[in-house]
Amino acid sequence: MGETILTMSGMTKAYFGVKALDGVSLDIRRGEVHALMGENGAGKSTLMKILTGLVKPDEGEIVFEGNSVQFANPQAALNLGIAMIHQELNPIPEMTVAENIFLGREPRYPGTPFVNTKKLEAQTRQLLEDFQFRAEPNTKVGQLSIAQKQMLEIIKAISYQAKLIIMDEPTSALSESEVKTLFQTIEKLKRQGVPIIYISHRMEEIFAITDRITVLRDGKLIGVRDTAELDSDGLISMMVGRSLDAIYPKEDAAVGGIVLEVRGLTRRPYFENVSFAVREGEILGIAGLMGAGRSEVMRALFGIDRADSGEVVMAGETVRVRHPSDAIRHGMAFVTEDRKELGLVLSRSIRENMTLASLSKASKGPFVSRSAEAAMCDEMTSNIRIKMNRMEQEVLTLSGGNQQKVVIAKWLLTSPKLLILDEPTRGIDVGAKAEIYKMMSKLAQQGLAIIMVSSELPEVLGMSDRILVMGEGEIRGEFARGDITQEQILECAIGGGRIA
Amino acid sequence: MPNGMPVNQKMVVRDKGNSSEMMRKYGLIAILLVAVIILSIVSDTFLTVTNLMNVLRQVSINGILAVGMTFIILTAGIDLSIGSLMAVAAVIATSIVSHDPSAVGWALLAGMAASGLLGGVSGTMSAKLNVAPFVATLAMMTIARGIALIYTNGRPIVVSSDPFKFLGQGYVGPIPVPVIIFIVVTVIMAVVLYKTKFGRYVYAIGGNENAAKISGIRVGGIKIWVYVINGFLAGLAGILLSSRISSGQPNSGMGYELDAIAAVVIGGTSLFGGRGSLLGTIVGVLIIGVINNGLNLLDVSSYWQQIIKGLIIAGAVILDQRAKRNG
Numbered sequence: 172m173g174e175t176i177l178t179m180s181g182m183t184k185a186y187f188g189v190k191a192l193d194g195v196s197l198d199i200r201r202g203e204v205h206a207l208m209g210e211n212g213a214g215k216s217t218l219m220k221i222l223t224g225l226v227k228p229d230e231g232e233i234v235f236e237g238n239s240v241q242f243a244n245p246q247a248a249l250n251l252g253i254a255m256i257h258q259e260l261n262p263i264p265e266m267t268v269a270e271n272i273f274l275g276r277e278p279r280y281p282g283t284p285f286v287n288t289k290k291l292e293a294q295t296r297q298l299l300e301d302f303q304f305r306a307e308p309n310t311k312v313g314q315l316s317i318a319q320k321q322m323l324e325i326i327k328a329i330s331y332q333a334k335l336i337i338m339d340e341p342t343s344a345l346s347e348s349e350v351k352t353l354f355q356t357i358e359k360l361k362r363q364g365v366p367i368i369y370i371s372h373r374m375e376e377i378f379a380i381t382d383r384i385t386v387l388r389d390g391k392l393i394g395v396r397d398t399a400e401l402d403s404d405g406l407i408s409m410m411v412g413r414s415l416d417a418i419y420p421k422e423d424a425a426v427g428g429i430v431l432e433v434r435g436l437t438r439r440p441y442f443e444n445v446s447f448a449v450r451e452g453e454i455l456g457i458a459g460l461m462g463a464g465r466s467e468v469m470r471a472l473f474g475i476d477r478a479d480s481g482e483v484v485m486a487g488e489t490v491r492v493r494h495p496s497d498a499i500r501h502g503m504a505f506v507t508e509d510r511k512e513l514g515l516v517l518s519r520s521i522r523e524n525m526t527l528a529s530l531s532k533a534s535k536g537p538f539v540s541r542s543a544e545a546a547m548c549d550e551m552t553s554n555i556r557i558k559m560n561r562m563e564q565e566v567l568t569l570s571g572g573n574q575q576k577v578v579i580a581k582w583l584l585t586s587p588k589l590l591i592l593d594e595p596t597r598g599i600d601v602g603a604k605a606e607i608y609k610m611m612s613k614l615a616q617q618g619l620a621i622i623m624v625s626s627e628l629p630e631v632l633g634m635s636d637r638i639l640v641m642g643e644g645e646i647r648g649e650f651a652r653g654d655i656t657q658e659q660i661l662e663c664a665i666g667g668g669r670i671a
Numbered sequence: 672m673p674n675g676m677p678v679n680q681k682m683v684v685r686d687k688g689n690s691s692e693m694m695r696k697y698g699l700i701a702i703l704l705v706a707v708i709i710l711s712i713v714s715d716t717f718l719t720v721t722n723l724m725n726v727l728r729q730v731s732i733n734g735i736l737a738v739g740m741t742f743i744i745l746t747a748g749i750d751l752s753i754g755s756l757m758a759v760a761a762v763i764a765t766s767i768v769s770h771d772p773s774a775v776g777w778a779l780l781a782g783m784a785a786s787g788l789l790g791g792v793s794g795t796m797s798a799k800l801n802v803a804p805f806v807a808t809l810a811m812m813t814i815a816r817g818i819a820l821i822y823t824n825g826r827p828i829v830v831s832s833d834p835f836k837f838l839g840q841g842y843v844g845p846i847p848v849p850v851i852i853f854i855v856v857t858v859i860m861a862v863v864l865y866k867t868k869f870g871r872y873v874y875a876i877g878g879n880e881n882a883a884k885i886s887g888i889r890v891g892g893i894k895i896w897v898y899v900i901n902g903f904l905a906g907l908a909g910i911l912l913s914s915r916i917s918s919g920q921p922n923s924g925m926g927y928e929l930d931a932i933a934a935v936v937i938g939g940t941s942l943f944g945g946r947g948s949l950l951g952t953i954v955g956v957l958i959i960g961v962i963n964n965g966l967n968l969l970d971v972s973s974y975w976q977q978i979i980k981g982l983i984i985a986g987a988v989i990l991d992q993r994a995k996r997n998g
Contacts, residue, residue: 473885475884475885494884494887494889495884495885495886495887496887496888496889498887499886499887500887505885507885512879512881512882513881513882513885514882514885515879515882516874516875516878516879516882516883516945517878517879518878518879518941518945518946519874519875519878519945523871523874523875527871527875527882527883527886527888528886528887530868530871531868534867534868537867537868537869538866538867538868539866539867539868539871581886
């Protein structure tokens with residue numbers, strides 16, 4: 172391993188008073204593959220955004236190749252040779268391989284605006300040969316596989332004389348054999364002395380190809396280790412190692428009869444043969460990795476997507492749910508994962524959003540009674556405190572936490588027997604989080620059955636009476652509250668050796 | 672993520688946006704008033720009862736179309752076929768009264784039923800078969816025109832029925848009948864939009880179709896009904912036009928969709944759906960009508976009138992964009 176090429180030290184960045192990064196340092200040596208690890212929200216992406224010039228740090232110094240540098244914009248970072256291969260690739264499908272690689276810097280006939288196609292092709296062919304990339308320069312990029320597109324991005328980065336390459340979840344869309352090809356490319360880059368910062372949730376890959384690991388948690392540097400020194404247990408505990416705080420006010424609620432029973436629910440290729448039950452007063456946590464099929468199960472259950480097969484029993488009665496209106500009629504409510512895309516009509520008022528799913532209750536025939544509607548809203552806002560100026564203000568103008576409360580209020584107004592919460596606290600501040608937990612606890616005590624899908628393990632452990640772990644479209648395990656640790660959940664979810 | 676933004680700061684910023692929206696709403700009415708005041712000063716004839724009634728009569732057909740179009744655009748749709756739907760309704764209604772001059776009710780019903788049905792076909796194409804409304808109604812525009820031409824063999828149907836002519840040419844006291852019909856349509860549709868679940872769902876679908884569906888709204892059905900209603904209103908407007916010119920012309924109504932869309936857009940309804948009002952549309956209709964009338968009174972050539980109308984549409988949209996950016 173060579174000398175240090177990059178040193179980031181004391182990197183601090185706060186968003187509106189919340190520190191996303193707090194004095195983090197990172198050093199990268201020539202020819203190493205360096206893993207950057209941490210849970211969602213640990214600060215990995217902020218750190219990489221600083222390194223690629225997308226975000227300016229509040230404090231801290233970057234030394235690259237011995238010079239102290241500051242990046243005014245992404246182009247400045249790219250010019251110095253720092254390139255990032257993004258999770259979502261965006262080459263232009265209608266253009267050829269050669270055109271994509273040299274986009275914006277095509278070789279021209281001297282003194283003319285015309286592209287020297289021959290030279291373009293020759294240069295591209297050379298690059299492709301270097302990487303044993305089996306495609307013609309004039310192949311349309313749209314015809315390439317995802318792995319090939321990714322390779323193309325890497326080649327493009329190399330052609331920019333990249334001195335440091337960042338790969339963010341590069342294998343998330345690749346098949347096993349494609350991963351192998353990628354690893355060969357990484358080996359080749361290593362031999363050329365180009366270091367790689369490698370971000371991945373997949374444990375096996377980390378141990379297969381990285382030389383050193385930097386772990387972040389809650390915006391702080393937890394440690395730097397040689398990969399050979401660590402095993403996966405050690406790494407996981409570095410990543411999660413925090414205790415459950417007092418923000419989970421889960422109180423015991425009397426658990427009653429079964430409200431919902433799902434038998435053999437299947438929707439290929441997302442999930443298969445999913446069976447579970449929830450009881451009155453119970454909070455059922457569903458943990459798992461992204462893409463495990465958790466949200467997809469909930470969507471099918473609620474009639475948003477059509478399931479291939481399976482049975483849904485609500486309150487002892489087999490029901491057919493073909494549209495969300497069926498689900499609502501049978502007493503289900505669904506606080507979706509993405510408030511802006513799926514939960515709210517941002518351009519309408521708090522009032523209109525709150526009553527959207529229960530408007531019939533405020534109506535006589537086709538006509539909405541404004542006084543009945545106002546009464547419903549008043550009752551709800553006396554329970555759920557939403558910080559607002561007036562009921563008529565657009566939901567768009569509320570903060571994330573208050574928007575989420577509007578969504579929850581909307582669903583509580585349908586008087587559900589079962590409340591499904593998908594990532595209920597994503598992107599909201601700690602205060603609002605605690606309020607939502609308190610609300611969940613209270614609702615369970617009132618006899619509501621609650622399903623909570625969450626990727627935040629402390630939340631799952633802190634709030635659930637029972638925990639299901641899903642992985643790759645199936646239920647991998649079921650645990651009672653207190654019987655399981657974060658590490659065990661991760662192990663169960665990973666199964667094949669992958670980690671969230 | 673900027674979700675940690677303090678609530679207060681965000682609210683202050685946003686409330687400025689809200690007030691600028693109010694400004695633009697009243698700004699629109701102010702533009703109308705300014706136009707009226709200027710025209711009253713520069714022209715002796717503008718501010719007379721006869722002329723004002725004239726303006727209202729002239730805008731009533733576009734007004735009825737624009738009311739229907741407002742519903743369409745609120746769902747983030749568009750209907751380019753209404754000119755052709757007008758012709759279909761007109762030729763069917765006039766053919767009925769040419770056989771039985773007293774059958775005005777049947778003429779209205781049959782004509783509007785036909786145009787409503789064709790509107791429903793466009794709506795079904797867009798809501799159930801995922802054809803973009805622009806394309807679905809573009810197709811319907813030529814299909815319906817063809818239907819009108821086939822039905823009449825390309826020849827106009829002359830109307831001699833006095834009760835039928837009364838619809839477009841009659842007066843109740845000083846008020847032209849089309850104006851009364853326009854007002855009644857507006858009131859009914861305002862009740863539908865602001866007082867019913869249906870109206871609420873129209874806004875919700877236009878604002879966020881996915882959220883509307885998950886909230887249990889039958890999005891497809893509501894959309895189809897919006898196109899049916901718009902078809903009815905286009906038919907009504909087409910019949911009024913045929914009554915006014917005493918003939919059912921298979922080529923009538925061409926280009927009327929553009930004036931209707933213009934009125935809705937000037938009135939501040941967002942082409943992306945979910946935002947807008949009937950009041951805005953009515954003001955938009957009046958602005959177009961008053962300016963047309965004023966330019967006529969001032970002897971401005973009709974060629975120049977086209978340019979001026981275009982400038983007003985562009986100006987309204989630019990104003991809208993700025994209001995949005997501030998919000």
